Amino acid sequence: xxxxxxxxxxxxxxxxxxxxxxxxxxxxxxxxxxxxxxxxxxxxxxxxxxxxxxxxxxxxxxxxxxxxxxxxxxxxxxxxxxxxxxxxxxxxxxxxxxxxxxxxxxxxxxxxxxxxxxxxxxxxxxxxxxxxxxxxxxxxxxxxxxxxxxxxxxxxxxxxxxxxxxxxxxxxxxxxxxxxxxxxxxxxxxxxxxxxxxxxxxxxxxxxxxxxxxxxxxxxxxxxxxxxxxxxxxxxxxxxxxxxxxxxxxxxxxxxxxxxxxxxxxxxxxxxxxxxxxxxxxxxxxxxxxxxxxxxxxxxxxxxxxxxxxxxxxxxxxxxxxxxxxxxxxxxxxxxxxxxxxxxxxxxxxxxxxxxxxxxxxxxxxxxxxxxxxxxxxxxxxxxxxxxxxxxxxxxxxxxxxxxxxxxxxxxxxxxxxxxxxxxxxxxxxxxxxxxxxxxxxxxxxxxxxxxx
Numbered sequence: 023x024x025x026x027x028x029x030x031x032x033x034x035x036x037x038x039x040x041x042x043x044x045x046x047x048x049x050x051x052x053x054x055x056x057x058x059x060x061x062x063x064x065x066x067x068x069x070x071x072x073x074x075x076x077x078x079x080x081x082x083x084x085x086x087x088x089x090x091x092x093x094x095x096x097x098x099x100x101x102x103x104x105x106x107x108x109x110x111x112x113x114x115x116x117x118x119x120x121x122x123x124x125x126x127x128x129x130x131x132x133x134x135x136x137x138x139x140x141x142x143x144x145x146x147x148x149x150x151x152x153x154x155x156x157x158x159x160x161x162x163x164x165x166x167x168x169x170x171x172x173x174x175x176x177x178x179x180x181x182x183x184x185x186x187x188x189x190x191x192x193x194x195x196x197x198x199x200x201x202x203x204x205x206x207x208x209x210x211x212x213x214x215x216x217x218x219x220x221x222x223x224x225x226x227x228x229x230x231x232x233x234x235x236x237x238x239x240x241x242x243x244x245x246x247x248x249x250x251x252x253x254x255x256x257x258x259x260x261x262x263x264x265x266x267x268x269x270x271x272x273x274x275x276x277x278x279x280x281x282x283x284x285x286x287x288x289x290x291x292x293x294x295x296x297x298x299x300x301x302x303x304x305x306x307x308x309x310x311x312x313x314x315x316x317x318x319x320x321x322x323x324x325x326x327x328x329x330x331x332x333x334x335x336x337x338x339x340x341x342x343x344x345x346x347x348x349x350x351x352x353x354x355x356x357x358x359x360x361x362x363x364x365x366x367x368x369x370x371x372x373x374x375x376x377x378x379x380x381x382x383x384x385x386x387x388x389x390x391x392x393x394x395x396x397x398x399x400x401x402x403x404x405x406x407x408x409x410x411x412x413x414x415x416x417x418x419x420x421x422x423x424x425x426x427x428x429x430x431x432x433x434x435x436x437x438x439x440x441x442x443x444x445x446x447x448x449x450x451x452x453x454x455x456x457x458x459x460x461x462x463x464x465x466x467x468x469x470x471x472x473x474x475x
Contacts, residue, residue, distance in 0.1 A: 042077040045363040048108035049083045050130055051121035052096060055144055055171075056083065058352040059118065061094045066356065076363050082108045084121075109134040116362055118355060119143040128152055135159045135167065140362035140371070144171035144351055150245035150261040153252070157374040166371045168358035173249050174199050176350030177343040178357075179329050183253045184372075191334035192254045195293040196473070199246045201325035201346035202230040202237035203269050203289040207310075208323045211277050211286055217270065229325050229346070239268035240308035243291040250329070251293035251306050257380040259293070259306055265385040267309040276468050279395060279439050283421070285312035286320045290473065296383055303383040309471060312393050317475040386448040391420070391472035393441050396457060397465045400426060400434035404462040408438065411456040418443040435464055441472060 047063070049056050063078050071077045083096060084105035102108065109117055109130050117134040119127050119141060127148050134141050136159060143149070149156070149172050160167035170180045174197065183192075198204050202224050209220035221238070224230035236242045244264035251259040269289050280287050287310055294305045313320045318340050322328045327345025332338055344350035365371050398404045405424070412419055420443045427435040442450075450469075457463050 042071045042075055043367050044077050044079055045115045045367075046079050046081040046113055047359065048081055048111065048114040048117045050105055050108060050117065050119045050127070052083050052085045052092060052101070053120070054348040055120040055351045055355065056118075057092050057094055057096060058348040059120065059355055060096055062349070062352050062356050063359075070360060074360060074364055076360065076367065078359070078363070081114050082111065084108045105130055106133065109139065110137065115139065115366065116359060117141045118359060119145060120355065121145075122147065124148055124151060128156070131156055131167070132159055135163050135165055138163055138165055140166040140168070140366055142166075142168045142171075142355055142358040142362055144169070144355055146172040146242070146245040146249060147261070150248040153249070153260075153374075154258055154376045157376045160371070161373045161376075164371055166362040166365055167374060168362050169249070170358050171351045171354035173246050174327055174329055174341070175201075175343070175345040175347065176353050177327060177329060177341050177345055178354070179250060179341050180253060182341070183250065183331075184374075187254075187331070187333065187336065187339075190336050192331060193295055193334060194332040195247075195250050195254055195291075195329060196319065196332070197243075197247075197250075197291050197329035198288050198319055198322050198327050199291050199329065199345055200237055200240075200243045200289060201327055201344075202234060203240075203243070204322065204327065205229050205325045206238070207269065207272070207287055207289065210272065210274065211281075212323075214274065216274065217272060238270055240266040240289065240291075243289060243308045244306075247291035247293050247306050247308060250291075251304055251380070252377070253375075254293065254331075255295050255302070255304055255377075255380070256375060257304060257377040259304060259380045259382070263304075263306055263380065263382045265307045265309075269310050271468075272310055273468070276395070276470065279393070279468075280312045280470075282423075283312070283393075283439070283441060284315050285393075285472065286315055287311070287470070288313050288319060288322070290319070294383075294388070300381070302381070304380045305383040305385070305388050307385060307388065311390075311471045311473050313473045314475040317473060319473075386451065387446065389444050389446050391442055391444050391474065392417075392450050393439065393468070393470045393472050394454075394457075394466070395468040396438050396440070396463060397427060397435055397467060398438060399462045399464065400436040401462070404436075405438070407460055407462055408457065411460065412440070412442070412453050414456070415449045415453045417445045417449050417453050437467075 206220040328342040
């Protein structure tokens with residue numbers, strides 16, 4: 023076995039059996055993922071060596087503060103505050119980036135790739151914004167850039183999309199890919215917690231950051247959706263292409279209506295492919311939706327995640343597991359680290375296909391069934407006026423239920439819940455605008471998309 027890197031030629035082992043190749047690993051970041059990764063490497067090294075002939079040696083770990091307590095503890099002799107020294111050290115074979123954010127991660131990864139070092143990253147924000155730039159650098163230098171952990175934590179979805187399903191005509195990806203929001207919605211659904219209560223609990227348990235905006239507004243899920251859409255459809259989708267709605271306005275009343283109609287509310291990331299005369303368009307969205315209780319995604323609880331893949335030949339597939347957390351994410355990083363190291367010892371790599379820029383279908387051209395929750399004056403003729411607004415914009419009502427909110431000649435009001443047949447978003451928005459202008463409509467409480475089984 024030969025390698026351009028002398029460090030990869032070092033071998034360990036005794037007796038007449040095959041000797042292991044020692045791969046020296048440099049890690050950028052030692053927080054929620056980096057520290058568990060170091061621990062997993064120590065725990066799994068013997069098994070990895072037995073299966074692959076590769077043995078890892080953690081050579082350096084870049085951190086902001088070397089004196090900060092860490093759990094699990096890290097050998098202090100490995101720590102450095104000079105991140106660039108890790109990527110330029112000629113004795114380091116593979117670099118792992120788990121610091122997050124755009125910079126300095128972008129520059130450090132680029133430097134490592136240009137130096138001929140494979141890189142493993144869990145940085146969804148980076149890849150969803152400037153991934154193509156880094157893929158091209160990796161390709162030009164003949165090294166791997168692997169990122170299984172950036173899409174759905176421990177759930178293997180990047181590798182199946184790149185390899186197992188490469189020949190599949192994938193029509194749609196639909197996933198619960200944010201553990202924070204799924205935990206919040208599960209607590210609201212199963213235990214009657216308010217949004218504020220469930221968010222506070224998620225923060226106490228470490229599922230949500232002190233500033234939860236990226237999670238609850240759908241930006242985290244949107245970055246993951248962009249990455250998965252790019253791989254699944256062979257085109258380039260960036261974070262700015264994704265339409266977002268968050269969960270902050272979901273109420274217990276919405277939860278109750280969803281249960282009553284046979285649905286549960288989930289924050290979904292959806293990527294769809296639409297064929298047209300010019301090839302195809304891609305629609306990528308993140309929003310809370312009422313999911314039919316018989317759909318496999320409806321049963322995904324707590325901080326668990328799942329990705330549902332709809333293919334033309336394979337049919338429906340679902341990948342389920344821990345989508346976040348230090349150890350699950352570190353597990354996915356370790357899997358990529360093994361692949362990158364094995365490829366480097368063989369003198370090979372697997373390029374990331376950076377397809378042409380996607381033609382994005384605007385959200386107002388996408389279709390879905392919808393749920394409306396409308397409070398109206400409880401007087402004769404109001405239902406006909408409200409239904410007429412739907413009809414004038416071509417939105418067909420599938421089911422309707424009315425409940426009295428208050429009684430009395432002057433203050434009597436009713437709540438009407440509608441579920442529509444599939445309709446185009448622009449027609450739904452036009453319906454919504456007309457409803458808001460009706461004198462008989464007191465308030466539109468909620469409008470949610472509906473996903474059937």
